[in-house]
Amino acid sequence: MTKHLLLIDDHALFRSGVGLVLAAGLSDVQLSEASSLAQALLCPSEAVDLVLLDVQLEGGNGLDGIAALKGKWPLAKVLVVTALQDARVVQEALARGAHGFVCKTETPARMLELIAQALADELPAQVFPSLLPxxxxxxxxxxxxxxxxxxxxxxxxxxxxxxxxxxxxxxxxxxxxxxxxxxxxxxxxxxxxxxxxxxxxxx
Missing domain, CATH: 1.10.10.10 (Winged helix-like DNA-binding domain superfamily/Winged helix DNA-binding domain)
Incomplete structure (x- = not known):
């Protein structure tokens, strides 16, 4: 069964790179792209399985859109994509319903692993080391x-x-x-x- 992913990031180069990684590493995956939350919410797909959401979107905080995204696609998991290893960002994202995190510094192989785990409902809870005792x-x-x-x-x-x-x-x-x-x-x-x-x- 084809899984539908929605990537929300305001950097076209990053979106293109993620698309290439997914195409090379995962089968039966359809990727939609959006440069903003407003554009993402116009996505015509009735079902989205996984949202890759950038924290730092131009003109706003990506975390502010988690509720709206979950409202439109209640069954979608949200992976926050960020270069910020900030405990406060992590805690806020988890509180708002994020399922995990993909750091932009991860290797393509690790990114694929995390996305595959999320799609298979096997994603372990993830926080950055700064949250650990x-x-x-x-x-x-x-x-x-x-x-x-x-x-x-x-x-x-x-x-x-x-x-x-x-x-x-x-x-x-x-x-x-x-x-x-x-x-x-x-x-x-x-x-x-x-x-x-x-x-x-x-x-």
Whole structure:
């Protein structure tokens, strides 16, 4: 089945380069291009599987368009494309619904790998190293129950599904999730999953 990608970037050369990389490395992929959010939202396709969204668009912040893009294509995943390794940008993007990140300094092979993982629903949560706990900070301490919740959270389960697995109420699970996020010093489930894997707390 052909997957439809939408690339939003105001640099024609970058769009052309990404198009060549995709054509050479992935089959059954259709790519649409837009130089702005306004142009992207005029895309006639009824279904978009993946949006590659530049953060620094001429005349505005690309992150401001995530809600509109998700509104038009609710099932689309959004990969933020950026050269900025800024923790605040990452946190804001995750909070607005981004699924991951592609750094413009990545090799073509790595970019293809990330896009293929996103299309296959296998994209791990990604944040930049600046979001990770510093080595000098005290080790993360989680209760056995929080470890169980974190493991299921990393598998992508909702609070309701975690509750069913552990025979806990959804409210109780929510409390464990919030406590776990606090202990990991992150603000979202996707960040928690990434940090947990980097720290060896989850597979």
């Amino acid at each position: 510093e080595a000098s900070q005290p080790p993360v301490r989680l209760t056995p129950r929080q470890c169980e919740v974190l493991d299921l959270l990393c598998q992508g389960l909702s609070n309701k599904m975690i509750g069913r697995r552990l025979n806990l109420s959804e409210n109780t699970v929510r409390g464990h999730v919030q406590a776990t996020l606090l202990a990991l010093q992150v603000s979202s489930r996707s960040e928690a999953a990434f940090v947990a894997r980097r720290l060896g707390l989850s597979l």
